[in-house]
Amino acid sequence: MYFCGVSRSKQLIKDAINENDFLKNLEAAQVREIVDCMYPKNYNKNDMIVKEGDIGQALYVIAGKSVRGFRMCSKLAG
Numbered sequence: 001m002y003f004c005g006v007s008r009s010k011q012l013i014k015d016a017i018n019e020n021d022f023l024k025n026l027e028a029a030q031v032r033e034i035v036d037c038m039y040p041k042n043y044n045k046n047d048m049i050v051k052e053g054d055i056g057q058a059l060y061v062i063a064g065k066s067v068r069g070f071r072m073c074s075k076l077a078g
Contacts, residue, residue, distance in 0.1 A: 009063075010035050016061045034059065 013035045017023045026034075038061070043049060049060065049067065 009040070012063055013038055013061050 014031055017026065017031050017034060023031075038059070050056075
């Protein structure tokens with residue numbers, strides 16, 4: 001996530017938050033607080049990042065690479 005240094009990464013995260021329908025109405029201080037506590041995390045190909053139905057414990061900003069989402073057929077879902 002560190003493309004052109006820390007300030008560039010923080011700007012990318014801020015932009016992603018401000019473009020998100022759910023988060024775009026946060027106050028500037030709230031956005032700053034979120035951005036300041038975020039850190040990069042790398043995943044390997046085929047790693048499961050989050051599963052539908054999981055209780056959210058993190059905010060993910062995907063930068064650079066693509067992520068595929070899949071939904072299980074209701075007959076297969078446990």
